[in-house]
Amino acid sequence: AQSVTQLDSQVPVFEEAPVELRCNYSSSVSVYLFWYVQYPNQGLQLLLKYLSGSTLVESINGFEAEFNKSQTSFHLRKPSVHISDTAEYFCAVSPSNSGGSNYKLTFGKGTLLTVNP
Amino acid sequence: DAGVTQSPTHLIKTRGQHVTLRCSPISGHKSVSWYQQVLGQGPQFIFQYYEKEERGRGNFPDRFSARQFPNYSSELNVNALLLGDSALYLCASSQGQMNTEAFFGQGTRLTVV
Numbered sequence A: 001a002q003s004v005t006q007l008d009s010q011v012p013v014f015e016e017a018p019v020e021l022r023c024n025y026s027s028s029v030s031v032y033l034f035w036y037v038q039y040p041n042q043g044l045q046l047l048l049k050y051l052s053g054s055t056l057v058e059s060i061n062g063f064e065a066e067f068n069k070s071q072t073s074f075h076l077r078k079p080s081v082h083i084s085d086t087a088e089y090f091c092a093v094s095p096s097n098s099g100g101s102n103y104k105l106t107f108g109k110g111t112l113l114t115v116n117p
Numbered sequence B: 001d002a003g004v005t006q007s008p009t010h011l012i013k014t015r016g017q018h019v020t021l022r023c024s025p026i027s028g029h030k031s032v033s034w035y036q037q038v039l040g041q042g043p044q045f046i047f048q049y050y051e052k053e054e055r056g057r058g059n060f061p062d063r064f065s066a067r068q069f070p071n072y073s074s075e076l077n078v079n080a081l082l083l084g085d086s087a088l089y090l091c092a093s094s095q096g097q098m099n100t101e102a103f104f105g106q107g108t109r110l111t112v113v
Helices: none
Strands: A002-006 A010-014 A020-021 A023-027 A031-038 A044-050 A054-057 A066-068 A073-078 A087-097 A110-117 B006-009 B010-013 B019-024 B031-037 B044-050 B054-057 B064-068 B074-078 B087-094 B107-113
Touching: A020 A110, A023 A031, A023 A087, A031 A066, A031 A073, A044 A066, A044 A110, A044 B031, A044 B064, A054 B087, A066 B054, A073 A087, B006 B107, B019 B031, B019 B087, B019 B107, B044 B074, B044 B107, B074 B087
Parallel strands: A010 A110, B010 B107
Antiparallel strands: A002 A023, A020 A073, A023 A073, A031 A044, A031 A087, A054 A066, A066 A073, A087 A110, B006 B019, B019 B074, B031 B044, B031 B087, B044 B054, B064 B074, B087 B107
16 A cells, blocks of 8 residues: 655745655555646646656656655755746655556645745 | 546536546546545545456445446446535546556536535
8 A cells, every 4th residue: 555645735935936845655565656736626737757767857847856765755846936836736656566456546635835926 | 639538527416316427538548547636635546447447446435436438438427426525526547557647637526515
């Protein structure tokens, strides 16, 4: 079984400030890791993912996340946020082995990022 | 190319009624998963279907059922609706069974009164 903990339910920041959204996970099997973003009244959009290889992954809009296996973390960072980054951010994990187990996505409770002018 | 499409976008039902939600995956995707997102929470896994077979079920009562059709579209059925079933129901599609990249629809907002 997997679980995901997002340590902050709300993160308010000012425009152009740096931000870090924290995510820790627990799993008895190896996992893939994801960050999704949800704008009001919309579905989820994949922001970035870690499957294998380099532990630092980047998105096209300036976000990055680093997989830390020893700390079982996958924190999301952005050096300078914009008003348009205001949204709910969800960290998620999914089993990466091919043993026929349930490949569901397990989500955290979300972090509401509010960027103020 | 069309993304994942869900219908309807919104609906209101009365307690005890039945509801059917529909999802069309991205062309070429063979896996469809359903999630329930209650206000203020992260999505919770309900079902995964791959190649028209159920491959996973979350911790939901038997009132919830689903199926996948030969064209890979899917339906989620909920019987005997309760107030607590009010939520955003999300459909996700992926090429294979493993979730290396799942794409979500806009969701169906179900309100039970």
